[in-house]
Amino acid sequence: MFKGVSYVVRENVNNLYRIYSIAKYELLADMRDSKLGIFWNFANPVIQVATYWFVFGFVFKRNEIDGVDFLSWLLGGMVIWFFISPCITNGCNAVYQKINIITKMKFPVSILPATVVLKEAFNHLCLMIIVVVLFAINGHFPSLHWFGLIYYFICSILFSIALSLTTSVLNMLARDTRKLILACMRLLMYLTPILWDIKLLPHTLQVIMKLNPIYYLVCGYKDCFFFHEGILFYWKQMLVFWVWTIGLFWIGSVIMYKFRTKFMDLI
Known part of the structure; x- marks a missing residue:
């Protein structure tokens, strides 16, 4: 049972x-394919955040949530989502x-999910630079509490590797896996309280929503920044x-170990 875990680790x-x-x-290959290179690591998130802020902050007039201006509150959750989302897909x-x-x-096939996560980690650190500047403009300056971000960043890396380990093998077994994940990711962002306040829901629904492991990471980042x-x-x-992370890593390790010599047959 634990042979697969030992093998992958x-x-x-x-x-x-x-x-x-x-x-x-x-990472360098992606930059070479574009004339603007690393610029897009910053531009894409900025454009998306601006779009969500316009819709939810300007059109629906959400000025503050829990005493935090809406743009900063939105950025606090989006910054980790922009890391988790490409890691999963x-x-x-x-x-x-x-x-x-x-x-x-x-x-060593089992290292491939970790390479994807490490690449996205660089993009995440680039985006954090923008976030820190915008927070400073809005009056949210770095403090000792921000060191908690290191813990949540490590959590997000381990969760991403665990999930990718499982889905990367499942995608070899059934190509529809990636299409299913891409479809679910569009829904998952709205089911994770990034764009809206979870307190708007009835208590029962709040409990269900909190079973989402990404909710923990979003709350953690916002807590370090603001609360x-x-x-x-x-x-x-x-x-x-x-429980989610350890469970996914165990499942992913077991099936990775089982199919490690059969990927050629699955093509």
């Missing part, structure tokens, strides 16, 4: 430099995208999050 630890090298290559395709390499040489309640304040959501 060992393979990733032994190939840390390879994970870094592949992520770096993919691209992580699902991590193995299939490298099928030419896998079939031609002996390759400063501390990591243990969300202990119930923390338990739910780690």
